[in-house]
Amino acid sequence: MNKSHNYTTFYGLSVDILGALGGRGNTSQHDHTKEQYDFCRDHYPSIGIYSGGGASHSWLWFVDLFDRFGLYNVHLISEVEIKSGAIEPLDVLCVSGGDTFRIAESLGKEGSETLRAFVEGGGIYIGACAGAYLPLKSSKQPLNLFNYVDTKIANVTKSLPQALRMHHKFSTPYGCEFIFHPVRDAVELSIGDLPPFYSTASVVAPLYGGPPMIPSSQCEVLATYKCFTDKTVFLVDRDLAAKTVINKAAVVRKEMGKGVLYLFGPHFEHPHYRQANKLLLKSIYWETNERKKGIERARPFSYQPISNSRDFLAQLKRDLSNSRIVATSLEMLPVYWIIGRKVYEPAKIREFLEAIWKRIHRLEKTENIFLKDLEQEYLQSLGSRLRDLVRELKRSIDEGKDTSELAAILFADLNRFSCMFCNIYFRTMMAASTMGE
């Protein structure tokens, strides 16, 4: 076993983050460096990413983030795993964008209780966008099952203002009221000089429907919306947008039991915003260090490598290639689908496919691929089914047919396929890292 390879990866992360944010050397009263490095040698944070009911494609951004920083102890989990309590051993649970109501419905009472127990038991909840709305105090069912954080949403209204553009993405019903989205894309945030961010610099991150928040005194405000940028897209009048968003809380931290919740209005995990990425990782780094709940990195690895990995990947690649060719061509067509409360454009199909595509190349370079029973057959059959579905979708659009139902099936399958693939990917990378490949 080549241990040095392992902790070099996480050690590299620590140095990277500290360096990017001016280092802890500037705040000597919080100098935990030695302790953190000791921790890194023994632990590898175990991270769950929610990709179940209601999740949109943005969980892939978390995958990308952790992959880039060599954090391979990552597990894609659905509401089933949450309800069954499988998240208990995790250090971190990340919930990204999507349809908050559907996430809450999927988790239900059982999920809400497990989630509460997870955090109170020392877990770290990272919510972005829909994942940030989820634990906010609400009287609306089923959101009221998740009243963990006493914070108001600033973008709720009884009467909707006039939308200037992107009407289909502008608002969501919220009981008798509406949640509306005044702006989209890059906004600038002021960072408070509080742990774990320790900075007075500002950072830019994209807002895709996440909340501007008005927190109670029990919450720490780690960042506020400072101003708009030249990339900000205004969906309402600029003054109303400023009144709704600017100076409101963008990142909130709330301790609960032994654990903690981080709520990010903007997507700090988005792959194009490296500074924001590092702040999010810093939160995980800091909190796992504080709690030391991490799983031993050298735990026994129970999966067996498959013998025909080359053929397995070749078949996956073939189906995936065929699917991404059609998906690219779909992007030329003026269509979108409303699934649940969310809008899906053809470009989202490729978000899933490309996330897998680039990782197949990395798997090709590893010696072994680790699969559970039946995963190989299931993934191969799902890959072929996806190819057929996306081709059928294109044909149906060309023939002028209604494709709503087909699109809903396709996105559900894409999500399932991507989750299974990413689990195999992280498992294999973790094994390669542990074995010093």
Next chain:
Amino acid sequence: MEYLSSDKIGIIDFTTSEVSEEPLDEELVRENIGGIGITTILHEKYKEDDPVVLGTGLLTGTLVPGSALGVITARSPISGKVVHTPLTMYTGIELKYSGFDYLVIKGKAQNPVYLWIHDGIADVEDAGELWGKDTWTCTDQIRKLMGDDVIQVLGIGGAGEAGSELAQITCNYWGSADRWGLGKIFGEKKLKLVAVRGMGLIEIAEPEEFVSQARSMIAEFRSAPFSGRQGVGDLLAELGHEDFNSWMGPLVHRHKSCFNTPIPTNTFLFLDEEPQLMKESEKDEPGVLVTDPLALLALKNLGLSAKDAGEALKACAKQGIDPYRVALLAQENGKTTLQDLLGFLPEMKASPEVSYVQEIFSPWCPRRPLWGDFGIGSDESEISQWWNRRQAVAYIFGIHPIFALMSPQLSEDKLLELAALGTDIEFDSNTIDKIVGRLID
């Protein structure tokens, strides 16, 4: 091979139904650069299996102006020589990004097949449903099946299936520069078509300098002597056929450039609708894209109207038959009306005698400089020597062969410099001499 490359040569053997791959060796590139510098080496290596080799130039699909070219190298059924057919429009770039640098197609299939090239994968598929259908139907069916209208289809029609020496490998719906009867080889191999989609990426060794130089050249070409010229009409007028524009003009709908080529060398004629009418076409396909100016000229010389000549081009493209040699045969046999010519098409099997039988580059390309000053005299043999070398250079680097005749700025030194920036390989200054010597001698 790390840069300007997918680092992969695909070898498809229809006899054994095996597909294998080998990396593109950097030394091979250092000594032969690319395009026909390498397709000829591969052809020689597999010559026992009568291969068809597809490839692209080293600079194909980049920001270098005119970098549109792909190439087919094979032994011509009409001349017995190893010849090269340029692939223009968007076929070259799709091939470049298909995940393969070169494809060697060898052996013969027992039953009709087609080849589907995508993301470094070569799938040999059953073409039983396509055999017997014309090139338009096949292109439509493949694009519909694969779900993408950008897929490039190199195919044959009835002529190739029947083993005609006039059979042409067509590009999608339109004719190509194949004057060599290469469609017959596809037919003998039972290869109905090769469908290609390029979704890959290629790396450039020195991207900033490479892009900067390419952009400077694009800016320079804006004030070049050919600036403002467009389509087959202006091209033929430059070759001395001043009346061509007035003959064809009323049918011209638009002109079309090949990938990143600063001058449009193709012209779309409307045959069934009014070209000046600013409205969506009511017909699926109201006209024909002229990609071979000299073939259109040969049809004009039969005495056909522009509309009838366009109809003849369209019929030839559907059947996958070389319209230039069709015009020659029609002339020889006195078939000088559209009706006679179309009736005569099924009987055309043997190629007429052609003057270019000793050549290796497609005579689809005019044989003299166009608007550009290359500092050569008027001596025929000097022009011929210059033309052959210029074509060779274009086919090696992946430059549009017609554009190469009007762009002295794309000198051999410049192309070598761009190749070095793109690949981080220091090419010997004698490399081009050596390759051209090998190819032409």
